[in-house]
Amino acid sequence: xSNSLFDGGREAFLGGDADWDANTIKLVCVDHAxxxxxxxxxxxxxxxxxxxxxxxxxxxxSKTKTAGVADAADVVLTTVTGDQFESIVIYKDTGTxxxxxxxxxxxxxxxxxxxxxxxxxxxxWDSGANKIFRL
Amino acid sequence: MEQILRSPGIVxxxxxxxxxxxxxxxxxxxxxxxxxxxxxxxxxxxxALITSMPWQAAIEIAKALAGAARxxxxxxxxxxxxxxxxxVRRLGLPIGLTNNPRLQAEALKEAQWGxxxxxxxxxxxxxxxxxxxxxxxxxRRKGDHHGKPNHQ
Numbered sequence: 001x002s003n004s005l006f007d008g009g010r011e012a013f014l015g016g017d018a019d020w021d022a023n024t025i026k027l028v029c030v031d032h033a034x035x036x037x038x039x040x041x042x043x044x045x046x047x048x049x050x051x052x053x054x055x056x057x058x059x060x061x062s063k064t065k066t067a068g069v070a071d072a073a074d075v076v077l078t079t080v081t082g083d084q085f086e087s088i089v090i091y092k093d094t095g096t097x098x099x100x101x102x103x104x105x106x107x108x109x110x111x112x113x114x115x116x117x118x119x120x121x122x123x124x125w126d127s128g129a130n131k132i133f134r135l
Numbered sequence: 136m137e138q139i140l141r142s143p144g145i146v147x148x149x150x151x152x153x154x155x156x157x158x159x160x161x162x163x164x165x166x167x168x169x170x171x172x173x174x175x176x177x178x179x180x181x182x183a184l185i186t187s188m189p190w191q192a193a194i195e196i197a198k199a200l201a202g203a204a205r206x207x208x209x210x211x212x213x214x215x216x217x218x219x220x221x222x223v224r225r226l227g228l229p230i231g232l233t234n235n236p237r238l239q240a241e242a243l244k245e246a247q248w249g250x251x252x253x254x255x256x257x258x259x260x261x262x263x264x265x266x267x268x269x270x271x272x273x274x275r276r277k278g279d280h281h282g283k284p285n286h287q
Contacts, residue, residue, distance in 0.1 A: 126267025
């Protein structure tokens, strides 16, 4: 697979159900040995098995959406432990897994797959034209 | 006859007369006729003079009539132009068959939603989405002086 938007994420953006800078946006690190996200059929966080979620970030800060390009401050995951993870998934956090929309699937990144060593992991977003993603 | 032709000014008078009587009769329709008299163009309807104008004005009016006629023809052929433009759009070719924005809009609708989709089904507008390539940087564990950031 490659970096992609979830189909449900696209629908959410087009349908006005996801607001990049107004909603709470987080990321989760996913261990594909337990569950490999499917960008076509998975739509909410509960579609990714809890066992596959190695670490979850706090809410993204300093989000921008200028010209359809989503960006935010780099995300720091603190003292990460657990299994090796192969992808990160960005989602809209509603506080309820069954309504937390999956937005972006990223399995192509410098440093992936990553085996946590108990220290912090910083996710530094692309500084090029596409930033986190571009619609 | 030779004596007549030698009379002063006769050649000029003959030329003038010839100019006055030379006329081109161009039947436009059974009722409408265009003809010339000297340097003027006459428009007649059922033999009655409608207007007489200098040739320069006639040329300008002819250009304007031709332009208006093409626009009128375009409206008469609107359905065919829309159908052809829809095919061109569906094929993704950057060619415009008309400058009329209403016809172009109709052609776009036809290309997107019309029956033509069944015959040219595979052309679509690709998503412009792009995902950046982030970097995961893992700090060293405390006391791990030999560890490296996780740039795998």
